Amino acid sequence: MLKKIVIFGVGLIGGSFALALRKAGAVEQIVGVGRTAASLLRAKELGIIDVISTSLEESLKNADLVLLALPVAQTEATLAAIKPYLQKNTIVTDAGSIKGEVVLAARLALGDKVGQFVPGHPIAGLESTGPDAAIADLYVGKKVVLTPLSENSAEQVATVQQAWQQCGAVIHQLTPENHDAVFAAVSHLPHLLAYALVDDIANREHADLLFQYAASGFRDFTRIAGSSPEMWRDISLTNQDAILTELDAYIAQLTRLRSQLADGNGEAIHAMFSNAQRARHNWQRSIETAEVQPKQDGNE
Numbered sequence: 058m059l060k061k062i063v064i065f066g067v068g069l070i071g072g073s074f075a076l077a078l079r080k081a082g083a084v085e086q087i088v089g090v091g092r093t094a095a096s097l098l099r100a101k102e103l104g105i106i107d108v109i110s111t112s113l114e115e116s117l118k119n120a121d122l123v124l125l126a127l128p129v130a131q132t133e134a135t136l137a138a139i140k141p142y143l144q145k146n147t148i149v150t151d152a153g154s155i156k157g158e159v160v161l162a163a164r165l166a167l168g169d170k171v172g173q174f175v176p177g178h179p180i181a182g183l184e185s186t187g188p189d190a191a192i193a194d195l196y197v198g199k200k201v202v203l204t205p206l207s208e209n210s211a212e213q214v215a216t217v218q219q220a221w222q223q224c225g226a227v228i229h230q231l232t233p234e235n236h237d238a239v240f241a242a243v244s245h246l247p248h249l250l251a252y253a254l255v256d257d258i259a260n261r262e263h264a265d266l267l268f269q270y271a272a273s274g275f276r277d278f279t280r281i282a283g284s285s286p287e288m289w290r291d292i293s294l295t296n297q298d299a300i301l302t303e304l305d306a307y308i309a310q311l312t313r314l315r316s317q318l319a320d321g322n323g324e325a326i327h328a329m330f331s332n333a334q335r336a337r338h339n340w341q342r343s344i345e346t347a348e349v350q351p352k353q354d355g356n357e
């Protein structure tokens with residue numbers, strides 16, 4: 058049972074963490090720290106948080122766990138602001154979609170207190186943002202990847218692990234480098250592609266006509282272009298090298314496909330599409346069907 062948790066950034070991810078712990082009866086008091094008064098008031102109105110923070114010192118007093126669930130570029134400044142009030146028994150974790158730069162930021166900001174920071178990343182989300190998007194069951198059956206530091210004790214890691222398990226999540230561990238390479242390929246690249254495609258269509262002279270006839274294929278491919286531009290700008294810039302590697306590989310693949318099409322090489326095109334179809338079916342069978350899918354509208 059956590060007596061007090063403090064959430065910096067009470068949006069989709071932080072709000073869902075709060076709702077899940079509350080649903081599990083695993084927390085007594087939840088304090089919210091935010092960027093705008095309006096979104097914190099909304100989070101309180103929705104029953105996500107109990108208290109809106111007015112003083113960091115007061116908020117962090119006797120806190121068991123702090124979660125950073127804000128755009129990753131805010132990590133260093135936020136941890137630096139927390140440090141003076143961080144008590145010995147408080148554990149800090151985060152939900153950021155990249156881990157290498159977050160760990161660097163934590164080392165810079167927390168210095169000798171960095172052992173109290175256990176980096177994490179829930180592999181669950183939606184394109185919707187803010188407290189209204191939060192859902193208690195977002196993490197049920199989903200993975201949370203922890204990338205513990207050598208300075209973390211087993212107990213500190215276990216506290217973060219248990220909190221996510223109370224949310225229904227399954228814990229995995231990776232190094233920050235492996236984490237960032239993996240998610241550059243299967244999360245960050247698809248977001249960049251979706252944004253680039255929709256931006257390209259939106260800038261065409263006859264965009265209205267194109268959007269008028271865009272249907273479910275377009276919707277499925279581009280759902281994630283509805284995600285927060287601030288969040289994805291920060292992810293792109295903080296995982297720049299790994300994403301550039303993936304973009305280059307994808308551009309090479311598109312170039313291959315273009316040549317096959319220009320040559321009218323139906324055999325090669327069919328082979329590529331068949332391989333992709335097989336891989337997609339296998340992935341869906343082995344991973345996706347084992348997980349509970351949150352409803353698209355963000356409601357329970």
Ligand SMILES: NC(=O)c1ccc[n+]([C@@H]2O[C@H](COP(=O)([O-])OP(=O)(O)OC[C@H]3O[C@@H](n4cnc5c(N)ncnc54)[C@H](O)[C@@H]3O)[C@@H](O)[C@H]2O)c1
Nearest residue numbers: 066068069070091092126127128129153154182183186187
């Ligand atoms: N959306 C996803 O699918 C997803 C999945 C896993 C992890 N994440 C990570 O979780 C984090 C939060 O994403 P989200 O989807 O909940 O976004 P969100 O926009 O729903 O919530 C972020 C909240 O942080 C607040 N915020 C911004 N700067 C702040 C600051 N300096 N101090 C306090 N609050 C601040 C914003 O006002 C907002 O309420 C990001 O780091 C993201 O990389 C997102």
Ligand SMILES: O=C(O)C(=O)C[C@]1(C(=O)O)C=C[C@@H](O)C=C1
Nearest residue numbers: 154179180181182183184244281
């Ligand atoms: O479903 C979505 O909208 C998501 O983008 C979720 C998603 C992803 O699968 O890429 C996005 C970012 C994360 O850090 C983890 C999960």
